[in-house]
Amino acid sequence: MVPSEKSSENLSEKEKRIKRVMHLHYSNPQVQKAIFEFCKNREVVPCFMGKAFGKRPDALQYPGDVFELVKKGATSFHCSQEIWKDPLALSTNLSREQLNELRKGWDLLIDIDSKYFDYSKVFAQLVIEFFRFHGLRSVGVKFSGSKGFHLIVPFEAFPEKVGNSLTKDMFPEWARIVANYLKEKTRDELVKRISGLSKSSKYVKDFRASEEVIPDLVLVSSRHLFRAPYSLHEKTSLVSVVIDPDCIKDFELKDADAFKVEVRDFYPTPKKNEAGELLREALDWYESSQKKEHETRTREYALPDFVREKIEVGKIPEENFPPCIRRILRGLEDGKKRALFALLNFFRSLNVEREDLENFISEWNSKNKSSLKEGYVRAQLNWSYRNKVVPPPNCKQFYQEIGVCSPDPLCSKIKNPLNYFLRKVFAAEKGKRKGKSIKRKRSPKKEN
Numbered sequence: 001m002v003p004s005e006k007s008s009e010n011l012s013e014k015e016k017r018i019k020r021v022m023h024l025h026y027s028n029p030q031v032q033k034a035i036f037e038f039c040k041n042r043e044v045v046p047c048f049m050g051k052a053f054g055k056r057p058d059a060l061q062y063p064g065d066v067f068e069l070v071k072k073g074a075t076s077f078h079c080s081q082e083i084w085k086d087p088l089a090l091s092t093n094l095s096r097e098q099l100n101e102l103r104k105g106w107d108l109l110i111d112i113d114s115k116y117f118d119y120s121k122v123f124a125q126l127v128i129e130f131f132r133f134h135g136l137r138s139v140g141v142k143f144s145g146s147k148g149f150h151l152i153v154p155f156e157a158f159p160e161k162v163g164n165s166l167t168k169d170m171f172p173e174w175a176r177i178v179a180n181y182l183k184e185k186t187r188d189e190l191v192k193r194i195s196g197l198s199k200s201s202k203y204v205k206d207f208r209a210s211e212e213v214i215p216d217l218v219l220v221s222s223r224h225l226f227r228a229p230y231s232l233h234e235k236t237s238l239v240s241v242v243i244d245p246d247c248i249k250d251f252e253l254k255d256a257d258a259f260k261v262e263v264r265d266f267y268p269t270p271k272k273n274e275a276g277e278l279l280r281e282a283l284d285w286y287e288s289s290q291k292k293e294h295e296t297r298t299r300e301y302a303l304p305d306f307v308r309e310k311i312e313v314g315k316i317p318e319e320n321f322p323p324c325i326r327r328i329l330r331g332l333e334d335g336k337k338r339a340l341f342a343l344l345n346f347f348r349s350l351n352v353e354r355e356d357l358e359n360f361i362s363e364w365n366s367k368n369k370s371s372l373k374e375g376y377v378r379a380q381l382n383w384s385y386r387n388k389v390v391p392p393p394n395c396k397q398f399y400q401e402i403g404v405c406s407p408d409p410l411c412s413k414i415k416n417p418l419n420y421f422l423r424k425v426f427a428a429e430k431g432k433r434k435g436k437s438i439k440r441k442r443s444p445k446k447e448n
Helices: 013-026 028-036 065-071 097-100 117-133 173-197 209-213 276-300 321-328 335-347 354-366 372-387 396-399 409-413 417-441
Strands: 044-048 076-080 082-084 103-106 106-113 140-143 148-153 226-227
Touching: 013 028, 013 065, 013 082, 028 065, 044 106, 097 103, 097 335, 097 372, 103 106, 106 117, 106 173, 117 173, 209 372, 321 354, 335 372, 335 396, 335 417, 354 372, 409 417
Parallel strands: none
Antiparallel strands: 044 076, 076 226, 082 103, 106 148, 140 148
């Protein structure tokens, strides 16, 4: 279904300007062809004035489909980084195994975005250098349309398999690992370089500066979409133009003007196994860092002996749950996906039986305003149980963002919801032991 288009008299001046620009831009056969060629075998969804997306799944059948959708009100086009045998066969009800069967491959996409365009340029150049250090030169670069860049490494650059795992089946896990490896290994140099841009800037006094331009890991998830090359950006009216990797430093926003567009290929042709070293180094780094993190978290959040046995969720006293978890359990309107992530990690850390947790999560989901799709919940449960148990996200920001952080006095003494639970059960156990001790002291003396 295509959202109904506003009548011209109801459009704002900005919308009228965008509409004039987009008709001129998308009527260009070269632009239509560039979008179509890149989007082959990808899920493609039009966006309407940046406010509403078209139906999913969808795909382009012909180059002319681009302008036909524009005439119906489409202002931009967004596509998947996953490459499918048949994008129209996608469904939220598909299992992990079914998605793997349908997926032909995936591209590594690094989304660099910052409040400061110059920071984005610095980081984009640093990423290119980092890739080349690992022997990878086949990298496509395009302007995001706003204040950042999209860098793409074609799937063909990766080895077909590593160990016993087929690369095509390891999405989004391996893409996330490479992005995190990239972020970690370039962190110091990034801060050094952006510090050199402005010695007096409040944003470059410490390592927090790098947080302004880290890869956007939200993109690294199944069926997530990103702006297609040569698609317009509704807020800026600029085009997501392709850039020569060696010309990032000289790129200016004016170069993305829709009236100056010169079409070029975004998708390079890599050598066989060109990204093999990068992937293997990232996987080795991840295995090492996970081992250290697991050892640290195991020590920090180890459950006491008296709660290590399998327990039923329904038998846990509600007062043992931190306020954020209690609020989530009442049902939510927004932030349900992140809340599900927190619940799974919280209750798995408490050694809850899988069947019991699945029933509990299903009951919780029914309380939400517009419940999460059953297929999505099932996929998240399966993903959780295929990986090691880790505690839920730490307090404050994560829970503030989904509107469930309402701290009580104990919250000021803890940094993770699991800490709250442990303090509660320790206090309860201490109370039980104290009570038993008192009873023993007050036991009546035997009569002579």
